Amino acid sequence: MLLTACATTPERNATDMTPFPAQWTAANASDKPIATQWLSAFADPELSALVHDALNHNYDLKVAAARVYAAREQARIDGAARWPQLAFAAGYRHGATITNSESGAFEALFAMSWEIDVWGRIKAAQQAAGQDAEAVAADYHGAGLSLAARTAQSYFELIEANLQAEVAEQSTKDRRTIVDLVRGRFARGLTRGLDLRLVLTDLENAKAQLAGARNRVQIVTRRLEVLLGRYPGNSFKKRSALPTPPAALSAGLPSELLARRPDLVAVLSRLRAADSRVESAKKALLPRITLTAAGGTGSPALTELIDPRAVAWNLAMGLVQPIFTGGRLTAAIHLNEARTEEAFNQYQSTALNAFREVEQALAAESWLREQERALKEAVEQTEASRKLAIYSYRQGLIEILTLLDSYRSTLNAQSAHLSVQRQLLSNRIDLYLALGGGV
Template identity: 30%
Template sequence: MSNINLVKNTLSFFTLPFVLSACVNLQSPEPAEHANIPLSFYSSTNGQSIAQQSYKTFISDQRLLQVIQLALDNNRDLRTAVLNIQKAQQQYQITQNDQLPNIGVSASVIREIDSFKNPNNPYSTYQVGVGFTDYELDLWGRLKSLKDSALNQYLATQNNRDAVQISLIAQVSNAWLNYALASAQLKLAEQTVQTQLQSYEMIKKRFKAGVDNELPLHQSEILLETSRNDVANFKTQILQAENLLNLLVGQQVPKNLLSDQSIASISNETVFTTGLPSDLLNNRPDLKAAQYQLRAAGANIGVAKARLFPNITLTATTGFASTQLKELFNAQSFSWSIGPSLDLPIWDWGTRKAGVKISEIEQQTALAQYEKTIQTAFREVNDALATKMFISDRISAQERLVKSTYRSFQLSQNRFKSGLDSYLAVLDSERSTYAAKQNLLVLQQAKLNNQIELYKSLGGGLEH
């Protein structure tokens, strides 16, 4: 055999499996979802969705942006999500490689005796070859379906990582705002304690002088101790907010990046546009991840169906074999072997068919989860919009309430000093003023939290 013929035979031998492995696609088509979602958001504003903005553009406070960057660098949940992407990428690579034969080189020396030819004269056989073992001919698309499933799982994992980042930015922002709110509430409570302590001392003197009875003294003491309890409570809330922030960030947050007073604004935006409902499907990575999971389930049906058909694998080698080492690489020593293996399901008590049904049920489950994810996303946006619709009205009403209660407090003091009313009216109006101011801080905080929630629910939080 000439060297040219040797090369031709070798190339023909190795291309044969690829010619035989023309695939049949048994995957199930992606079913249409019926999420029954509204055609539009209520109380939405026309224009490009704020989710199209990078969080670095949407958030205006530079201290918060630095805290968010620390979280993106150190948060353990986000780090786990990145590792999951790397794992899914390697799993996809494995399924892709399974479509190709694993080619290896082998060499052996065998010392043996042929009892029929010459039982008293052992001889050696030298062999060198290249080949592959158990290469599956993907006639029914099983390996291709496995690859498609792994690819969609990988893409779903990538979007899950983006969803984790969006959630992390919102959590860090809210925790940072909660720290500022607790600090502002603490200052107000401490100021109130000082004012009420002065009132208590004054009433105590009046009681000892016999001007007032014992009731105003105890009423004043109740108000004072309530405010002292609030001081301790807000100090606890500050520490807890800091602990949560440190957990989310993954390290100790520097004090200079925290705010010890209420935050007036968190974004430069004045109009919070939502875009079209269809934009939500493109902007929210959790919706994309659910869709990729649905596609992966469809590919798994193809895997299960392929198991109903015969499975053919090849084992083949080509190389040289000789009983003389010096003649091992001569053309006359060339040898090859090929051996197909057939796995034909005949009777398995319905196990393979049950596998198909299970994969079809899993696809329906993935479809239901996808539809639920879409419905949940629209609900989150509409909930945020519902809060946004009336939060300004609530704040305006609360501001008027603060002015009214403070004016009532001033009038009560004047009437008390004029001898027209007892000090109980002063204590009651003072308590109302303090509660109104605390509630105003809470509502102002809720407005900022709502802006973060709307940005998050629309899919904002990535760099564009």
């Protein structure tokens, strides 16, 4: 009994539970402190306005905020048992006997009960509820960061979708020019009917690509509007270009990540809550000391209820020691110990995944920048080759398939270049999110 009464929850230190390197392994990582606010780094007023709009009006975030309020009130409920419980009941009682004699009385009764938390069982349960509330608050903070990141990424995706549609529209116009060229040559007997069929087929394929690009614009637009808490009405102005990614980001130290990321803070709080529930379950084996009191008055006349001579009261103190419960109390201990083990391994998994996300985003930025430079050069080369292909076809030096291939290569290069530009921006947002940086 003494050993159980003195049992306390273990100290959980994030840096002691999880192995991590002293520095990030990515070649471009910097150990300087990270920026606390990432949104201003893009220097885009429209993006900032959209993110703040989402944080104020998104319904999923409001749901998360309601969960925080509910968890805090649940902690108050679980802690209320540490205080005396006092109730008052007032009423009128009327009755009749078998001899038809009737009687009635007014009553004003008080009742009080209090379990004296000698061993700290109720306090441990209250601490568990409080730590759960801290975890839910961390979840809410993480949901806000995630919403800001998804809003920014959807904003960049919408800009890219509009630019992709413009590229596809220009490509369709160029294909119509080729059709007019080949049709004129066919009318003069300078080319075969097969060439005309090929360019007409290529034109229809270009139209299909344009329709797909425009459909993507409306899908991304409506997704962004829902994030903002607006009706999906497909109303955003177009941007002429994607913004330039901010300068290289300082990632800080791996050890700082454990205290900064909301998901790690949440799982650590849930682990501590599980420890507190184990403590509470063990202390349920100890005697419970309760204090009860009752009192009040009763009188046939309502005016006599305030007469001190009519007051009656009683006070009692009792001790209840569990002896045999069919294994319920020990099973509750084992259940909470198993949940503690689950929470501990969940923390390890979450921490490992957090380190992976940072390392992955840091490495991806280098490769995406290299990919962007290569695709930029490819766009310049394909545009030059397309102009040369038109001249060569007019001179009869190349076949129509070569000309069509040059146009398709130009379209593919332009589309891929826009895509990797947007991926660079999205990856930077992923890195901010992985590092747990604030908006």
